[in-house]
């Protein structure tokens with residue numbers, strides 16, 4: 001298809017499809033007939049029935065849509081990018097981060113600050129690691145670049161607090177050592193939600 | 208319920224009327240408040256929400272929380288407003304709504320038991336003041352109630368308020384004719400303006416309800432009643448999407464609450480009138496007062512239901528509807544009723 005159709009600015013010469021809007025009443029008698037027809041068509045009653053049906057559905061068929069948020073929470077997608085978590089190695093319990101500095105380098109809003117040093121065994125250890133959540137845009141690059149799957153996005157999306165610093169220390173993000181068995185792997189950006197099958201609906205073909 | 212026949216009634220003293228008036232004020236205010244709760248719940252269910260849930264079981268105490276909020280809120284009077292009228296206007300709405308209720312039968316009549324000191328043995332009537340022109344009085348009072356929004360809108364030095372007031376005038380001009388004409392046909396049939404006579408005329412069971420003889424008048428009266436109470440298809444005065452809050456834009460706290468209570472009291476009044484005039488009133492069968500509560504409840508529910516389902520009309524559409532459609536139908540209805548009665 002060429003571009004001619006789009007370049008034609010002469011309104012009115014294009015191929016418009018006219019919708020069938022019915023007849024516009026011409027005389028007073030036609031107007032009157034239209035009013036009578038619309039009055040007795042019962043569309044208002046249909047409207048009443050629709051809302052009543054919804055009420056029955058909501059009350060007796062369990063289709064109430066309200067989620068009482070602080071008490072009930074909907075599951076979030078595994079792709080969701082919330083406050084970061086620092087994961088631990090499952091075997092030793094040591095933190096996974098090797099202090100490579102890739103996340104600090106890639107962070108596009110420059111909000112990861114880290115420092116490393118040699119410990120007594122001449123191994124590299126992370127001495128400082130903070131994320132400034134006032135600046136973080138939750139782009140997820142840090143989690144994607146991390147070679148050790150150490151920094152990931154966790155499920156903590158409720159990040160209202162007196163100050164963002166409450167989330168941002170290494171210790172705050174690190175999996176608590178006693179909760180190591182509960183540590184969740186990050187499925188990554190391509191992950192589908194666990195209930196993805198249920199969310200699939202057949203394509204409506206009746207258009 | 209023969210006790211409602213006038214000749215069987217004990218003497219109504221002024222103390223009885225006073226007690227009745229206080230009762231109406233207290234109970235209807237409470238019911239009006241409760242009505243807001245019901246409204247929010249019903250609307251919520253129809254939109255598949257839960258509505259108020261957290262104050263008390265199923266949110267039942269929300270009413271008290273709202274009351275505290277309304278009473279303790281700061282009462283703001285805008286600088287350029289006409290202060291006196293601004294402050295009096297809500298009282299007009301609330302007062303006329305309750306005055307209208309004084310001529311409607313609201314609860315069953317009863318005699319205060321003898322063992323209560325001071326008040327024992329006093330007969331409390333079902334109608335605070337049983338006028339023989341009850342319907343006329345009630346409709347007149349409810350019409351006068353529109354002075355509330357009208358004056359409120361004009362006095363508050365606010366554009367939205369002015370538009371709201373103008374719309375009040377339009378609405379007033381439109382529905383008042385229809386209300387009068389539509390209820391004229393049943394009045395002709397019964398030959399009285401008293402609610403008690405209406406009730407007695409339909410005491411022969413469901414078959415004798417006036418709605419079967421006057422279905423057109425019933426529908427017209429319902430439509431006009433919706434307009435009279437500013438309910439949804441005709442809530443032009445305060446439609447947020449168009450005029451912020453119309454006549455109530457500058458009101459806060461208890462003054463706004465008085466408009467609210469007035470509106471709900473009017474809804475109850477219209478429901479009672481419709482139930483008594485068209486649906487047989489309160490004394491058929493042995494169930495008596497339970498049936499009228501059910502009928503009034505149905506009309507109240509209908510108002511909420513309609514609010515959930517229907518869009519509202521433009522002011523010019525309201526005028527068109529009332530003057531060009533409803534009024535001719537009402538006149539034709541009255542004429543046909545007259546012809547049938549003559550033949």
Ligand code: SF4
Pocket residue numbers: 106107108109110111112131135136137138139140141142143
């Ligand atoms: S999510 Fe993006 S902005 Fe936030 S710390 Fe990671 S790389 Fe930086």
Ligand code: SF4
Pocket residue numbers: 096097098099100101102103104142145146147148149150151
């Ligand atoms: S990219 Fe991963 S391993 Fe490297 S410093 Fe960041 S968190 Fe540690």
